[in-house]
Amino acid sequence: MDIEEMLLDLKKKIESKLPNDTTISTVEFEGPQLVVYTEEPRKFADNGNIIRTLAKDLRTRIVVRPDPKVLVPPEESMDKIGNIVPEEAATSNYHFDPDVGEVIIEAEKPGLVIGKQGDTLREITKEIGWTPKVVRTPPIKSRTVKNIREFMRNNHKERKDILKSVGRQIHRETTTKDQWVRITSLGGCKEVGRSCFILSTPESRVMIDCGVNIGSDENMTPYLYVPEAYPLSQLDAVILTHAHLDHSGFIPLLYKYGYQGPVYCTLPTRDLSALLQLDYIDVAGKEGRIVPYESSQVREALKHTITLDFEEVTDIAPDIKLTFHNSGHILGSAIAHFHIGDGLHNVVFTGDYKYGSTRLFDPAVNKFPRVETVVTESTYGSSNAVQPTLKDAEKHLQQVIINTLQKDGIVLIPAFAVGRSQEVMIVLEDAIRKGLIDDVPIYLDGMIWEATAIHATYPEYLNNELRKSIFQKGQNPFLSDSFKPVDSNELRQKIIDEPHPCVILATAGMMNAGPILEYFKAFASNENNTLVFVGYQADGTLGRRIQKGWKEIPMSSSVNGGTQTINVNMNVEVVDGFSGHSDRKQLMDFVKKMKPRPERVYTEHGEEKFCIDLASSIYKKNKIETRALTNLETIRLV
Amino acid sequence: MDIEEMLLDLKKKIESKLPNDTTISTVEFEGPQLVVYTEEPRKFADNGNIIRTLAKDLRTRIVVRPDPKVLVPPEESMDKIGNIVPEEAATSNYHFDPDVGEVIIEAEKPGLVIGKQGDTLREITKEIGWTPKVVRTPPIKSRTVKNIREFMRNNHKERKDILKSVGRQIHRETTTKDQWVRITSLGGCKEVGRSCFILSTPESRVMIDCGVNIGSDENMTPYLYVPEAYPLSQLDAVILTHAHLDHSGFIPLLYKYGYQGPVYCTLPTRDLSALLQLDYIDVAGKEGRIVPYESSQVREALKHTITLDFEEVTDIAPDIKLTFHNSGHILGSAIAHFHIGDGLHNVVFTGDYKYGSTRLFDPAVNKFPRVETVVTESTYGSSNAVQPTLKDAEKHLQQVIINTLQKDGIVLIPAFAVGRSQEVMIVLEDAIRKGLIDDVPIYLDGMIWEATAIHATYPEYLNNELRKSIFQKGQNPFLSDSFKPVDSNELRQKIIDEPHPCVILATAGMMNAGPILEYFKAFASNENNTLVFVGYQADGTLGRRIQKGWKEIPMSSSVNGGTQTINVNMNVEVVDGFSGHSDRKQLMDFVKKMKPRPERVYTEHGEEKFCIDLASSIYKKNKIETRALTNLETIRLV
Numbered sequence A, B: 001m002d003i004e005e006m007l008l009d010l011k012k013k014i015e016s017k018l019p020n021d022t023t024i025s026t027v028e029f030e031g032p033q034l035v036v037y038t039e040e041p042r043k044f045a046d047n048g049n050i051i052r053t054l055a056k057d058l059r060t061r062i063v064v065r066p067d068p069k070v071l072v073p074p075e076e077s078m079d080k081i082g083n084i085v086p087e088e089a090a091t092s093n094y095h096f097d098p099d100v101g102e103v104i105i106e107a108e109k110p111g112l113v114i115g116k117q118g119d120t121l122r123e124i125t126k127e128i129g130w131t132p133k134v135v136r137t138p139p140i141k142s143r144t145v146k147n148i149r150e151f152m153r154n155n156h157k158e159r160k161d162i163l164k165s166v167g168r169q170i171h172r173e174t175t176t177k178d179q180w181v182r183i184t185s186l187g188g189c190k191e192v193g194r195s196c197f198i199l200s201t202p203e204s205r206v207m208i209d210c211g212v213n214i215g216s217d218e219n220m221t222p223y224l225y226v227p228e229a230y231p232l233s234q235l236d237a238v239i240l241t242h243a244h245l246d247h248s249g250f251i252p253l254l255y256k257y258g259y260q261g262p263v264y265c266t267l268p269t270r271d272l273s274a275l276l277q278l279d280y281i282d283v284a285g286k287e288g289r290i291v292p293y294e295s296s297q298v299r300e301a302l303k304h305t306i307t308l309d310f311e312e313v314t315d316i317a318p319d320i321k322l323t324f325h326n327s328g329h330i331l332g333s334a335i336a337h338f339h340i341g342d343g344l345h346n347v348v349f350t351g352d353y354k355y356g357s358t359r360l361f362d363p364a365v366n367k368f369p370r371v372e373t374v375v376t377e378s379t380y381g382s383s384n385a386v387q388p389t390l391k392d393a394e395k396h397l398q399q400v401i402i403n404t405l406q407k408d409g410i411v412l413i414p415a416f417a418v419g420r421s422q423e424v425m426i427v428l429e430d431a432i433r434k435g436l437i438d439d440v441p442i443y444l445d446g447m448i449w450e451a452t453a454i455h456a457t458y459p460e461y462l463n464n465e466l467r468k469s470i471f472q473k474g475q476n477p478f479l480s481d482s483f484k485p486v487d488s489n490e491l492r493q494k495i496i497d498e499p500h501p502c503v504i505l506a507t508a509g510m511m512n513a514g515p516i517l518e519y520f521k522a523f524a525s526n527e528n529n530t531l532v533f534v535g536y537q538a539d540g541t542l543g544r545r546i547q548k549g550w551k552e553i554p555m556s557s558s559v560n561g562g563t564q565t566i567n568v569n570m571n572v573e574v575v576d577g578f579s580g581h582s583d584r585k586q587l588m589d590f591v592k593k594m595k596p597r598p599e600r601v602y603t604e605h606g607e608e609k610f611c612i613d614l615a616s617s618i619y620k621k622n623k624i625e626t627r628a629l630t631n632l633e634t635i636r637l638v
């Protein structure tokens, strides 16, 4: 049966299940969804259950869209929406897209536009024909989110074509009689950086992550040229677990090399990775290093991105279903669960995960409907890599800040824009609100503020407590007056020229670049100041050197481009425990308490000895087959 | 440097090393060789050392060919050859090929045409310009050998183009900076049948064997469609270890699927595999089974075959050198040694091997200049698969024959055409000559006689003793009067209709097809007859059933196509010890005594538990890393 016949067939099936007088114009695959066009969207809206029942019967995701003929003109529609939606929703920015019959409504309280179980949305549809989509008006303005939303709206027509072609690929006919499942490791094994895997069956091939090894020019790229990945144009899908560049950095490159398929990720991951990718090529260009792709390829990736919510089972290939689960590592970070064939095999790629609660996120999920094979990160896989508790880490940080402020000193914290910065911000806001530390300004420099704005845009992805305080108590810690984004060179210069007790959070996290260097040069010589490391410092970085105790640092002068020597008289403190990665115990527990018990665990994303150590410990404790993966191998699961 | 520049460069280098007055017309890569064309072949012929020195300096194989201008006309040349070569050489069939300036001379005693260290050959060149190639006039006429030689002569022009293009591929420029070596298993792991591997580097990909699993329609083919093998057109080379169909059966199919490169094997392997491949598709067609390719593709493979002698180091890709070593399994069977990069890594694929002397062959070679990784067969890898000695096996077989002949019975031996048949023939000839068994006729039915003719054509590939008795004592056991090829249906019918004491060797070896079935139907009911198994009977074959003791066998009637039941009253004997495979002890010894000691051993070509058993035993005894390979995996060696 070819795809046209299949669609005709589906149309008949759907019609047969509808009430007698309901008609549909056409059905079409768009991405993983089946879209039903009808001249009577009201009837569907009236019967919320019809779609749910249909989707269950047909085992696919179904959306109903109005036939263009029945749409009320935009002007009139806006009035009607205004009448239906309560004013407290604070709607703004309506965008009507006749291609898909959707109106995108930005609202400060999207829940009020949605209504109980979608009641309000359905009422809107009944009145105007258009299908309303609600997005949150960001409480902190994010340039990234705004640009991406605009970009997606402007390219809706092209996107529809992309989705149609993806949909047809997913639902193509299959022919192979062989049954096997393989994993190919293209990067990120026995190392951290350039994470990249391929999961393949006789029918399909999907890539999981495609990261860059920022620390190394030589081994920067995953081995994308090996036959298992070649030609990239024949991959079915790329799955992105989270936005960090060691997972997302080379996804735009795929489009340069001929890939034209979809990228699946969560909504926050889409926005955060675009932010980090653009910054990556921007910095590389400025530093005269290899710039592997252009911003146009970042946009290409965006056009092909299909966002999925956690726990949403989605067909991504004829024989592969993908489900994302919260991984607790950074905003939008996901564990990817693949169900292959009709119960043939289940593989879980953990990506980076935190199996423990943090200020920001719930712990990683380790309960699945089924799982036979697990591919797990091993960043802290070493048996002596136990970390202090978060509580201890917070106390330690507070004490360091109190001590420094007592001396009227400045606290300088190098931090990654995405992840630890927001964690530290919440800790500081909490301590200031409770009076535990003085109410000094907390400057945020680099991309931290922009990344925080994206966090504030997607509170659904934060943990219960934080979400509640944002939604219900109206007490968004990110909006605290203590936080001062450094949004100009003038402000930065002022902070440097007029030193006063404060906390400065600045990128880059390992001090290899970014505004942190300016502050360091200015404040290093004063013994009343403190430099606090809250994240991992990789070998070869300035951060690691300072941690090791270097007291004289040669640096390029900010004034004349020559070299100056920085004397490090400031205190240097290392506050462990803020990691977004599971520590050794959490890695072991994640596997031990996994439901159901997996048959096989492969380790990756860690130094060689950590990966091996973790694999052998998991084997000894659980009697589960384990192995530390090696780059460039293809192993068979079934 | 592109290839034309490289050739000009080589030409200059060669000229600079020649005596002042020697000129060359042109140089060209043809297959792995560098061909030097000259108008003065006599000068090269005079100085046998020039070429040897050049080859060493340039690290490549060099042949010198006369420029067409200087060739003496064929008629005249034949007279001159007659004057130079002694009459005892018994030359016949001259074939002049102006394309390559070669004359092929068939002779009964090629050594006399070659002369001491090639002296006579050089004398011929000096006289006529043409380069003489000597081939043995087969002492038993082989249709196969005759057809292939004719075919190769008729397609010499196309072959020259093929060789030129192969040569250019081998000597192409390389660019990659990465260094890695991988092995992909496409078939023959944890099973016997469809052996197929790919050895790959960033520059090159070569396939080792491409066999068919005759016993299984479902898992008949290696997994040729996986990315590591795809597209076949981009493979650099196919290496064939020996002619058995589980290694050679799908090589013609590669040409159907787009492969256009060379097949490297020994000369006997080329002829034997063409024989077996043609028979394979012939039988499949007759039995109404899948015929995977046509005879035209067998010819295509022949056209692309480049034969190599044992111990001849040959460039087969920019970064891979191949050397074949005797493997002692069947005529022409080889162990393939790959030297990769400039000392980067050395891999040995054993193919099938016998690490022990037999009547036909020397033991397999296990001394190499270097070796890090070994991929070994495991047919008898089980710890309880120790076999009787050959001597005991021979005695056992003699006794069975004596007992049967005493009762005026008939001895029926199902045998593979290539390998065990010739071994058994030599044992029987020896026993008859020594008067140990009666001088009854030994009928050879199926392809056994043709395969024997090929053995007789290439005595250089037999062991010392047998070769000596053929060459020096003029006592070729294959030419014994006791052997009666069954070359017509009439003769077969006569043997069946007029039973008399005799030994019948007939194919197929596992009684799944072939003339053996006719004899079995005729002689099974008589308790004075004996059925003797000298080879392995796979599960599911008639041979295995009879071994297990079935006494009533339903078979299709040879008369009317209906079903008849055969009562098995004849004796059934199993004579172990005639295997061309190493038994358990020989497998273990092969690795233990290997020089140098390898770092890693992978097992394949055996039932799953045998492969695992052998891998774990080798690890325990030698503390060498081992693993039983799985189909569809790609492992990394470097």
Ligand SMILES: [Zn+2]
Residues within 6 Å of the ligand: A242, A244, A329, A352
């Ligand atoms: Zn991460």
Ligand SMILES: [Zn+2]
Residues within 6 Å of the ligand: A193, A244, A246, A247, A352, A605
């Ligand atoms: Zn990571």
Ligand SMILES: [Zn+2]
Residues within 6 Å of the ligand: B242, B244, B329, B352
């Ligand atoms: Zn064999």
Ligand SMILES: [Zn+2]
Residues within 6 Å of the ligand: B193, B244, B246, B247, B352, B605
């Ligand atoms: Zn074999």
Ligand SMILES: [Zn+2]
Residues within 6 Å of the ligand: B323, B325, B337, B338, B368, B369
């Ligand atoms: Zn060798």
